[in-house]
Amino acid sequence: MQALTVQREPGRTGLGEHPAPGRPMVLIEGLTKVFRQGGREVVALDDVHLSVRAGEIFGIIGLSGAGKSTLVRCINLLERPDRGRIEVDGLEMTSLDARALRAARRRIGMVFQHFHLLRSRSVMGNVAFPLEIAGVPRAQIRRRVMELLELVGLADRADAYPSELSGGQRQRVGIARALAPEPKVLLCDEPTSALDAETTTSILELLRDINRTLGITVLLITHELPVVQAICHRVAVMADARVQEVGDTASIITRPRSQAGRRLVGAAAERALAALRSRLDGAAPGAPDTPAGKLFRLAFLGPAAEQPVISRVVREFDVMVNIIHGSIDRIGAVPFGVLVVAMDGRPEAVDAAAQWLREQGVEVVEWSA
Numbered sequence: 001m002q003a004l005t006v007q008r009e010p011g012r013t014g015l016g017e018h019p020a021p022g023r024p025m026v027l028i029e030g031l032t033k034v035f036r037q038g039g040r041e042v043v044a045l046d047d048v049h050l051s052v053r054a055g056e057i058f059g060i061i062g063l064s065g066a067g068k069s070t071l072v073r074c075i076n077l078l079e080r081p082d083r084g085r086i087e088v089d090g091l092e093m094t095s096l097d098a099r100a101l102r103a104a105r106r107r108i109g110m111v112f113q114h115f116h117l118l119r120s121r122s123v124m125g126n127v128a129f130p131l132e133i134a135g136v137p138r139a140q141i142r143r144r145v146m147e148l149l150e151l152v153g154l155a156d157r158a159d160a161y162p163s164e165l166s167g168g169q170r171q172r173v174g175i176a177r178a179l180a181p182e183p184k185v186l187l188c189d190e191p192t193s194a195l196d197a198e199t200t201t202s203i204l205e206l207l208r209d210i211n212r213t214l215g216i217t218v219l220l221i222t223h224e225l226p227v228v229q230a231i232c233h234r235v236a237v238m239a240d241a242r243v244q245e246v247g248d249t250a251s252i253i254t255r256p257r258s259q260a261g262r263r264l265v266g267a268a269a270e271r272a273l274a275a276l277r278s279r280l281d282g283a284a285p286g287a288p289d290t291p292a293g294k295l296f297r298l299a300f301l302g303p304a305a306e307q308p309v310i311s312r313v314v315r316e317f318d319v320m321v322n323i324i325h326g327s328i329d330r331i332g333a334v335p336f337g338v339l340v341v342a343m344d345g346r347p348e349a350v351d352a353a354a355q356w357l358r359e360q361g362v363e364v365v366e367w368s369a
Ligand SMILES: Nc1ncnc2c1ncn2[C@@H]1O[C@H](COP(=O)(O)OP(=O)(O)OP(=O)(O)O)[C@@H](O)[C@H]1O
Pocket: 035, 036, 037, 042, 043, 044, 062, 063, 064, 065, 066, 067, 068, 069, 070, 071, 223
């Protein structure tokens, strides 16, 4: 039996701060992209629909090959879709001529996994680069760059070169450069995948602060659930070139509806259950390591996660509760937990306990072993 692991991380965003549903900043309808390579066709995007609201941090999560990068590259037309519409801040991207497209792209900042900094330019030179291209006067560029370096905490490294910086500092330069043309939306493609855990936290905090203080919409793609959990207000799960489900982060993590969502969220719980199932299949009835009773998946969100509901069930319902797998964590400031438990006792007592748990705000789903 696996022990209950309790991880608590203070200082994350509160879900209560979710921006009010606003107009769409990025609207994607029926987006399809097929790559043709040596007579072979790869469908990277298959009729994708998505609406990212102005002012939110929106995550797209999926395993490698799901189509996430292609989707992001289609938004600023680095990749031309075969079909579909893309609107950014009310502008239909595919209808723009070359000049209008260049202007529209300035409203869309890009942050990359591997930073993509110019090695021959200093920190200041890298952040200044998009402003130079846009023909902004020199004095203005200097002022703006220093403001941005202040914002990302690198004002004292303006003259350093990328090779002299840590990964986290390089990503800060990448973020400052993306912000230089005052974009409306920041597209972040796996912005923390090349960073260690501690640096990841500080970069995510920076993105969250930028979202809050500048009101910039952030669209972030990742294959890591903790990244979504740390800062995203809403999330889309992608698999097999399609959006499988969209919802706020808390609902996706506690009640994933799609198979891909369940795979991503419940990987650990699923593994524990699979091991349990095979043990049950192979075990003789009543074998010593076979948990007796009915199996349930319990999802707690909010106050229920912090109350000792399991011990109350044991005390008040004359049932045994065996925790097979579980964790309690946080989404923003809100605690949540997912447990797989076996409840043993008289059938009426087990049913009553399950019902009582539901009344406490716990989502209770019966699992068949
Ligand atoms: N330029 C290309 N030519 C051919 N196939 C491509 C090209 N770009 C992407 N693909 C294919 O399209 C599919 C989706 O790729 P994409 O990079 O968008 O997925 P992803 O979810 O971002 O995965 P990863 O995190 O590994 O980049 C994959 O099967 C990939 O091999």
